[in-house]
Amino acid sequence: MARIASTRLSRLLTGWSSEGAGPLPRRLADALRELAERGDVPAGTVLPSQRELALVLAVSRSTVTSAYGLLEAEGWLESVRGSGSRLRASGALDRYVAEGRLVSFDARTGTGTAGIADLSSGALPGLGAVGEAVGALTSGDLGGLLVADGYHPYGIPALREGIAAYYRAAGVPTEAGQILVTAGSQQAVWLVAQALVEPGDTVVVEDPTYRGALEALRARGARLVPVGTDGADGGDGSGAAAVRRLSAHGRPRLVYLQPTVHNPTGRTLDGAARREWRRVLGDLELFTVEDTACAELSLGEGEEDGGGGPGDDGGAPEPLVAGLPMASTVTVGTLSKLFWGGLRVGWVRSSPQVVARLAKIKTSVDLSCSVMDQLVAVRLLDRLPEARARRRAELRAQRDTAEALLRSAAPHWEWTRPAGGAALWVRVPGADTGTLAQLARRRGVSVVPGSAFSPVDGFRDRLRLPYAHGTGALEAALPTLLECAERAAAG
Numbered sequence: 384m385a386r387i388a389s390t391r392l393s394r395l396l397t398g399w400s401s402e403g404a405g406p407l408p409r410r411l412a413d414a415l416r417e418l419a420e421r422g423d424v425p426a427g428t429v430l431p432s433q434r435e436l437a438l439v440l441a442v443s444r445s446t447v448t449s450a451y452g453l454l455e456a457e458g459w460l461e462s463v464r465g466s467g468s469r470l471r472a473s474g475a476l477d478r479y480v481a482e483g484r485l486v487s488f489d490a491r492t493g494t495g496t497a498g499i500a501d502l503s504s505g506a507l508p509g510l511g512a513v514g515e516a517v518g519a520l521t522s523g524d525l526g527g528l529l530v531a532d533g534y535h536p537y538g539i540p541a542l543r544e545g546i547a548a549y550y551r552a553a554g555v556p557t558e559a560g561q562i563l564v565t566a567g568s569q570q571a572v573w574l575v576a577q578a579l580v581e582p583g584d585t586v587v588v589e590d591p592t593y594r595g596a597l598e599a600l601r602a603r604g605a606r607l608v609p610v611g612t613d614g615a616d617g618g619d620g621s622g623a624a625a626v627r628r629l630s631a632h633g634r635p636r637l638v639y640l641q642p643t644v645h646n647p648t649g650r651t652l653d654g655a656a657r658r659e660w661r662r663v664l665g666d667l668e669l670f671t672v673e674d675t676a677c678a679e680l681s682l683g684e685g686e687e688d689g690g691g692g693p694g695d696d697g698g699a700p701e702p703l704v705a706g707l708p709m710a711s712t713v714t715v716g717t718l719s720k721l722f723w724g725g726l727r728v729g730w731v732r733s734s735p736q737v738v739a740r741l742a743k744i745k746t747s748v749d750l751s752c753s754v755m756d757q758l759v760a761v762r763l764l765d766r767l768p769e770a771r772a773r774r775r776a777e778l779r780a781q782r783d784t785a786e787a788l789l790r791s792a793a794p795h796w797e798w799t800r801p802a803g804g805a806a807l808w809v810r811v812p813g814a815d816t817g818t819l820a821q822l823a824r825r826r827g828v829s830v831v832p833g834s835a836f837s838p839v840d841g842f843r844d845r846l847r848l849p850y851a852h853g854t855g856a857l858e859a860a861l862p863t864l865l866e867c868a869e870r871a872a873a874g
Contacts, residue, residue: 393439509723536745566752587609610629640672643677
């Protein structure tokens with residue numbers, strides 16, 4: 384029987400204690416029932432023990448005991464001797480437990496709790512360049528596109544060529560036929576999982592890593608094997624060496640990496656680490672997926688040794704997979720991180736054969752990306768140096784302010800200065816941040832615990848603290864987070 388870890392279940396139960404009516408056990412029972420009704424937790428899943436769930440939710444064991452009792456009385460739960468409490472038939476369609484990364488947006492649709500101090504997202508506000516590019520579009524931009532049906536499964540030719548030129552500027556020979564335009568980098572990662580991974584395949588991922596990739600790979604039924612990140616707070620050494628050791632016992636289907644501005648740690652591999660990864664991946668001939676979604680958010684520090692991010696001259700980042708066989712590599716990129724999340728333009732760079740395979744799957748989902756978004760993206764590619772410089776100045780200032788704030792208010796918290804991105808990856812000594820996040824939510828603060836970024840529910844003493852929208856929200860939330868950390872540490 385499948386079991387769901389208490390840490391994963393707690394992330395699905397976001398907001399349960401502050402929403403709804405009735406005593407706490409009733410609210411918890413209702414929240415668990417809703418997960419079953421929606422199919423978020425499949426029928427037959429064994430729930431955590433009462434004691435374990437009580438610890439991670441920071442409630443008394445009697446609260447969980449009563450909630451389980453209510454569900455059992457209503458026919459949603461059954462006790463199996465020696466196995467625990469199992470959900471009864473709920474109409475679930477699959478075995479995967481989704482974790483709802485966008486739960487923080489619920490309040491915007493009227494389904495969440497108002498007044499939340501939202502530290503759950505590191506997405507950046509849009510740049511004015513996007514509005515200017517939209518305003519500059521004319522009927523002439525559509526040109527000959529209007530005489531056709533508007534469906535471009537691979538992307539419009541001008542954008543595919545523009546993205547290919549982006550890579551050529553980084554010293555990586557690329558033709559338009561090697562580019563597939565996608566609706567952001569998340570769709571690109573999902574397409575890769577659908578096309579290249581079969582249920583049960585072994586996929587090597589860094590630990591921690593981007594939780595959107597974890598969701599896409601888990602949904603595909605991949606067997607995730609973690610290796611430590613290199614040069615990042617919380618990492619355990621050379622991931623490349625670990626992959627070499629793992630491959631001696633069985634060949635993984637693919638390796639998923641974020642070498643440049645890693646999410647969530649913000650680190651960028653130095654030149655030596657990148658060379659070691661290239662050597663191992665080339666020697667073992669492993670299919671490699673390099674996600675560079677955040678690479679354009681490099682802060683331009685410490686890159687003089689070939690770290691791969693855009694330097695102070697504003698150049699494009701060089702992919703780690705440059706020099707590896709095109710047929711066994713995929714590079715994922717996007718404009719959405721740098722310019723605006725509302726601009727849903729990402730891409731895949733790979734061999735024409737892989738691109739064709741991904742495009743075939745993509746057409747079954749959306750036929751084609753928006754032509755208008757793509758026309759805007761063509762104009763924005765010409766404004767990359769300007770956008771990099773603006774983001775870099777903003778993010779450096781915001782990072783410095785956030786670090787000063789934490790040094791003053793939480794001197795015992797620990798982190799490594801990020802080389803890029805929009806958040807700090809913070810260690811909260813002695814605290815289970817899953818419990819901390821539950822406690823904070825009841826006090827009006829939404830934050831993501833470190834275990835959400837781990838394929839094995841690790842990093843339970845870490846928090847990702849964004850500063851992308853300025854540090855006002857972080858400053859307002861810190862007293863609550865500190866109090867909740869003390870309670871979580873006390874058990």
